[in-house]
Amino acid sequence: MAPADVARYQVSPETGKPLRPRPWWGRARFPRQPLARHLVLALLGAVVLYFVTSALSPYNNVLVGEIALYLIALAGLSLLTGTTGQISLGQGAFMAVGAYTVALLMTHTHMNFVLELLAAIGAAATLGLLVGISATRLKGPYLAGATLLLALALPPIADKWSTTFGGDQGLTTIVPTAPGGINPEEWLAWIELAGALITLVLLANLLTSRFGRSFRAVRDNEVAASLSGVHVARTKVTAFAVSAGCAGLAGAFLGLSTGVVSTGEFPLTLSIELLAAMVLAGAGSLFGMWWGAILLVYVPQWSTSVSGDFGLGAGTSAYLATIIFGVVLIVVMIAAPSGIQGGLRWLWEHVSKQWSISRDERAAPRHATHFPPSAADHQPNLVHDPLNE
Amino acid sequence: MSLFINITLDGVTQGMIFAALALALVLIFRATRVINFAQGAMAMLTTFIASTLLDRGLNYWWAFVAALAIGFVLGALVQMVLIRPLEGKPDLNPVIVTIGLVIVLEGVAGAVYGNSSRGFPAAFSQSGLVVGGTRIAFSHFDVFILVAVLLLMAANLVLFRATTLGLRMRASAFAREVSRLLGVRVGRLLTLGWGLAGLVGALAGLLIAPTSAFGPYFMDLDLIYAFTAAVIGGLESPVGALVGGLVTGLCISYVGGYLGSGLEPLGALVLLMVTLMARPQGIFSRPSARVV
Numbered sequence: 001m002a003p004a005d006v007a008r009y010q011v012s013p014e015t016g017k018p019l020r021p022r023p024w025w026g027r028a029r030f031p032r033q034p035l036a037r038h039l040v041l042a043l044l045g046a047v048v049l050y051f052v053t054s055a056l057s058p059y060n061n062v063l064v065g066e067i068a069l070y071l072i073a074l075a076g077l078s079l080l081t082g083t084t085g086q087i088s089l090g091q092g093a094f095m096a097v098g099a100y101t102v103a104l105l106m107t108h109t110h111m112n113f114v115l116e117l118l119a120a121i122g123a124a125a126t127l128g129l130l131v132g133i134s135a136t137r138l139k140g141p142y143l144a145g146a147t148l149l150l151a152l153a154l155p156p157i158a159d160k161w162s163t164t165f166g167g168d169q170g171l172t173t174i175v176p177t178a179p180g181g182i183n184p185e186e187w188l189a190w191i192e193l194a195g196a197l198i199t200l201v202l203l204a205n206l207l208t209s210r211f212g213r214s215f216r217a218v219r220d221n222e223v224a225a226s227l228s229g230v231h232v233a234r235t236k237v238t239a240f241a242v243s244a245g246c247a248g249l250a251g252a253f254l255g256l257s258t259g260v261v262s263t264g265e266f267p268l269t270l271s272i273e274l275l276a277a278m279v280l281a282g283a284g285s286l287f288g289m290w291w292g293a294i295l296l297v298y299v300p301q302w303s304t305s306v307s308g309d310f311g312l313g314a315g316t317s318a319y320l321a322t323i324i325f326g327v328v329l330i331v332v333m334i335a336a337p338s339g340i341q342g343g344l345r346w347l348w349e350h351v352s353k354q355w356s357i358s359r360d361e362r363a364a365p366r367h368a369t370h371f372p373p374s375a376a377d378h379q380p381n382l383v384h385d386p387l388n389e
Numbered sequence: 390m391s392l393f394i395n396i397t398l399d400g401v402t403q404g405m406i407f408a409a410l411a412l413a414l415v416l417i418f419r420a421t422r423v424i425n426f427a428q429g430a431m432a433m434l435t436t437f438i439a440s441t442l443l444d445r446g447l448n449y450w451w452a453f454v455a456a457l458a459i460g461f462v463l464g465a466l467v468q469m470v471l472i473r474p475l476e477g478k479p480d481l482n483p484v485i486v487t488i489g490l491v492i493v494l495e496g497v498a499g500a501v502y503g504n505s506s507r508g509f510p511a512a513f514s515q516s517g518l519v520v521g522g523t524r525i526a527f528s529h530f531d532v533f534i535l536v537a538v539l540l541l542m543a544a545n546l547v548l549f550r551a552t553t554l555g556l557r558m559r560a561s562a563f564a565r566e567v568s569r570l571l572g573v574r575v576g577r578l579l580t581l582g583w584g585l586a587g588l589v590g591a592l593a594g595l596l597i598a599p600t601s602a603f604g605p606y607f608m609d610l611d612l613i614y615a616f617t618a619a620v621i622g623g624l625e626s627p628v629g630a631l632v633g634g635l636v637t638g639l640c641i642s643y644v645g646g647y648l649g650s651g652l653e654p655l656g657a658l659v660l661l662m663v664t665l666m667a668r669p670q671g672i673f674s675r676p677s678a679r680v681v
Contacts, residue, residue: 140480141424153654326492
């Protein structure tokens with residue numbers, strides 16, 4: 001054992017428990033209670049995002065809004081695939097349901113905007129519930145195929161009944177008018193960011209609750225989970241409905257952001273790219289989905305500018321983005337399945353370990369270090385043997 | 390009545406093609422327990438290569454054989470490079486890798502050949518045969534499809550039932566470790582299985598291309614119909630793939646013919662869901678006991 005490691009594992013003379021080195025930020029602590037912790041983080045995020053969006057141009061605010069809406073869809077997918085172990089290639093279909101719900105309500109009724117968004121979530125979650133009920137009997141590849149078929153089967157319905165769903169032209173959506181002085185792009189970005197932050201807080205809370213533990217238990221071992229009293233089918237259906245609800249909200253925002261809801265906006269590639277971005281960002285993580293959403297929005301932009309530099313046509317540049325996505329997806333899946341967030345977490349743990357070791361060495365000079373007293377010195381009867389007592 | 394007959398004939402032809410693609414999925418699933426979602430994209434690529442060769446003035450049959458050979462090599466390469474590193478990893482990983490492969494292959498095809506759909510020639514005349522004075526929706530090319538897929542199924546049956554190689558392949562799929570102990574080169578046989586599937590998929594692509602909008606995404610729907618067919622057949626049995634293909638082809642043809650085109654994927658979705666609800670293990674495979 002290296003002396004530095006010894007310093008890390010000193011035990012308290014009173015309790016016999018290992019002493020944890022005091023963190024560099026001293027005694028200040030985050031709230032322990034999950035809801036409070038997530039709310040504090042979300043508020044901090046909201047403040048930062050307020051300043052960011054105020055500084056950006058209207059065009060960049062549109063992009064920020066798109067990042068927010070993809071974040072919502074990705075967070076739901078991460079909960080479904082990363083935490084519960086169910087794969088879905090139909091996230092785009094649920095987005096379409098949310099978008100069409102909002103567009104139809106806007107065309108035919110004059111409901112409150114928030115109620116319309118809630119209706120979009122509800123409609124998508126209901127479909128998710130139905131799919132989830134059938135999906136409880138399906139495993140990995142079967143579920144992937146069935147949801148893939150869903151993503152292909154839903155959009156033609158809107159084409160078929162084109163009088164209701166607007167056909168090729170689609171249905172128009174109206175963003176609620178911004179309060180005076182705020183430009184509309186910024187206002188929409190705020191609405192979408194607020195939606196994203198609220199979704200993240202709710203999902204983060206769900207994941208730290210009993211449900212979150214059930215999700216992970218079902219993912220890791222269904223038999224063991226059901227033996228421990230987890231209702232496997234109900235857990236899977238819940239995850240599916242929550243994930244679909246997230247997609248519904250994201251779809252509603254996508255409809256608002258483009259101004260038109262038509263089937264062309266929900267191709268199969270959308271579902272596939274969502275899955276790819278979720279895996280790249282780090283399946284199972286919520287916060288990491290920021291990376292996925294940023295990739296989804298900026299890789300096409302970036303590939304357009306790069307292929308412009310190399311003199312490639314506009315047609316080729318669209319494909320360049322998908323090729324990059326695909327190659328990176330395959331490489332990440334084979335080499336680093338925990339994705340960007342997993343890599344960052346590893347880096348952070350590595351760095352903070354180095355940091356605290358060097359701090360410990362400064363606090364406790366090397367000659368003063370000693371091996372921790374062995375467990376046998378303090379607790380002779382570690383295993384209570386009733387026959388010997 | 391003639392509408393019904395024509396729709397049925399169309400369904401049988403389509404079903405045969407789905408059966409071929411489903412056979413490719415079954416070959417791979419039996420060997421490596423992976424559903425190859427990139428099967429359609431791989432077939433798309435080999436068909437595009439065949440199309441390029443034809444544009445260069447090559448004879449149709451040489452291009453046909455070249456596409457099959459490239460399909461074989463592509464399948465084997467994919468297994469060696471992408472699937473082998475994932476052995477022993479969670480089920481979801483190969484699914485995601487094959488989907489990544491779909492993205493890459495369709496992107497490459499789109500970048501090289503463009504998004505617009507082009508024509509692909511058929512081996513034989515595509516105008517319907519005349520039976521008893523009326524023209525039916527069954528052409529010389531459809532006869533060729535029927536014969537080709539049935540021959541393929543027969544060859545597959547002979548390979549797996551009557552040859553030592555087929556026996557080894559079945560053994561290495563059934564009990565990998567035991568086969569390895571008995572001296573079977575399991576790794577090579579799995580690669581061979583993927584190669585054969587690539588060949589079968591390439592054949593399906595060549596048969597589908599003349600009757601569909603041949604572009605980078607033309608196999609997306611066909612792949613998912615083939616998946617439905619393979620699941621109906623139980624994912625394990627080639628005979629199941631044939632029957633599943635016919636059922637799916639007929640179902641899609643009836644939905645498209647009577648309820649309106651565009652609703653075919655929905656019909657397939659209902660068919661898939663009903664099958665999975667009623668008999669999750671498929672029609673042609675025995676239920677396996679779950680070990681607790």
